[in-house]
Amino acid sequence: MRSWRTPVGVLLTALMLFPVYWMVNVSLTPMSDMRKPPSMFPVNPTTEGYERVLREQLPYLGTSLLVAAGTVVLTLVLAAPAAYSLAKLRPAGRPTLGFVLLVAQMIPGIIMALGFYGIYVKLGITNTVWGLVLADSTIAVPFAVLILTSFMASVPDEVLQAAKIDGAGPWRSFVSIVLPASRNGLVTAALFSFLWAWSDFLFAATLDSGGALQPLTLGIYRYIGNNNQEWNSIMATAVVASVPATVLIVVAQRFVAAGVTSGAVKD
């Protein structure tokens, strides 16, 4: 029996994703049609918005990729060893650190941004890519430690015990047993740190708005701030900025779902 739920589900999803469709539609609409009543389809499709993105936004795009990749590396380098320690070596003070990490996730970004700004101005390191990477990593590190800890905790203790008897030290066990076994956790942590750094606007606007290397979110913001408001270019940039999220949904769906529910629902 075919369920009535399938057509209704398709309809609801279409409704939910309508703004996304609208973004694509507007990105293909010529500027001359922009002030006429909106049309549901790009009747005279144009690529002028995208051509402008290619002309003007490529450097921003490069910076975004660099910042996001840097954030992923920094986050994993910090989070993976710490998660291993919390999950398997069980040092004293573990509950306190777990508590600190939970609270850290709740601090509003604007407060971190102001604090970082104060420090960066004093040290003269505003408008640097690595400064932005450091700030962006604060969005991801607590989450990455918590999710990796739960993945690494499921590596059987017997395996680690056996490695120890064979003479493997903690470092050796970490690199050759725990890391490969928690590959899925590493992928999830990497995906989310990439996405968050890629999407960041607040840190970029406060710490990196005067430099030569600015991320794509600031590129969009520049366009919006312009008074001539060329919405097809704005929406074309928005489409380009949405590519990583779309790719994630298509190729890494299960990791995304795992990331959303981690911490909220216990198994």
Added chain:
Amino acid sequence: MRSRLAGWAFLLPLVAYLAVCYAYPLFTNVDLSIRGYTVRSFVHGGAPLVGFDNYVTVFSDPTFRTALVNTVLFTLISLFCQYTIGLAAALFFARGFRLSATLRALFLVPWLLPLIVSASTWAWLLNSESGLVNAVLKGVGLDPVNWLTSPDWSLVAVTIANIWIGIPFNLVVLYSGLQNIPREVYEASALDGASGWQTFWHVTFPLLRPVSAITLLLGLVYTLKVFDIIWIMTKGGPSGSSTTLATWAYELGFGNMLPRFGPSAAVGNVLILIAVVAGLLYIRTQRRQELA
């Protein structure tokens, strides 16, 4: 002994990082809020201690009341709508059907898009002259609304955009909560002759309560933080009508040519206090569930 040392060695980078990238900025924030900074002393140092002056300035500013009321309204209405719609969608998807997994994944898209993308898309949808929403209103014979430029509607506009962004998170978490309710419970309820509506109110909803509590508390923590959407759509305006504590803090510190870092940091510290109370509630709720 050796393994305890190793345990700390592996943790050391993280602890150092937390000190430099969390404790130090937070300390800087407190320091900013109790000193009388000017742009000059911000760069060169030497700002005098002024105690709670900045807090007094902030609390006696009429914008504080507006920002606080807006924050409460924005947060409560967002949470209520996100949760209700998310739960309805989760119940709909809970009975698996053809394409259900794919459609559920597509529902996640709004949550994953960069906020600046969602915010600028909604800004254009709600544009007074050329936006689709007003075109549709006109089409059904209603008056167009100045969503982003009227003080009566700007908060509504940013709340709508924020609800849209928050539905996926609620859907995914509540859906996985529904999956954890044993099937036998529903069978027993059906045997007792309960209707679908009765089953929901007397079986599903009570059993889902722990997951609901966590979802709402996490949502609360996220919503208090919201800055990008409001700033990009309305900049908190017109004339403060959609200002929240988060956007006000940013506006004071970075919004114009004459930054007021002290008051900005003071607003930030008020916000952090609210967020941490919500956070502690969340942690307590989760602990209690782990014990149960």
